[in-house]
Amino acid sequence: GQQLNQSPQSMFIQEGEDVSMNCTSSSIFNTWLWYKQDPGEGPVLLIALYKAGELTSNGRLTAQFGITRKDSFLNISASIPSDVGIYFCAGQSGGTASKLTFGTGTRLQVTL
């Protein structure tokens, strides 16, 4: 199936640093979502974006819905050890099917 291109694939950062990751698609989406997945668990929703250009924050997380509707980014400020995990973007086209297309994932590791 289709996947969104997510970058970077992985990153090592030090505690306290800011993190930025993005997601691009060749298709337009009506909704962008960002999820975090810990090992052996299902993804947990972090932020949902519904409108092109929308900038939304959730604590130390900030995400934006690209104006072209083909991209989105997620920023994490002042990273902490519990931010470790895999971050997935997901695009949703809307309509009766409303299936999610997932990004390839960004593996984040935070060192002390």
Added chain:
Amino acid sequence: GAVVSQHPSWVICKSGTSVKIECRSLDFQATTMFWYRQFPKQSLMLMATSNEGSKATYEQGVEKDKFLINHASLTLSTLTVTSAHPEDSSFYICSARDGLRGTGAYNSPLHFGNGTRLTVT
């Protein structure tokens, strides 16, 4: 927040047997649930869309006779892996949409269960 419960969390079965995985929406009704499969270090791949009271819609390449889906109520969908083989070993995750949140029923965010680790020996 919305909670999706998946059971069992892990299962080991012998090749040729069948395994049933349950997905429940605990505090909301879900007319549509989705089943994903995730191989190690890979992203989630949609297998099928489970529709309450009607047949599931399968993605291309997913065998509907092998992966039986039943969505008998607004809070329960089941996935049965029939005649399991070692290559079916994977992490299976269900998700459901909470129609009360978001800007509308069709684009409200999906919430995921904690997954089921299936190992076929």
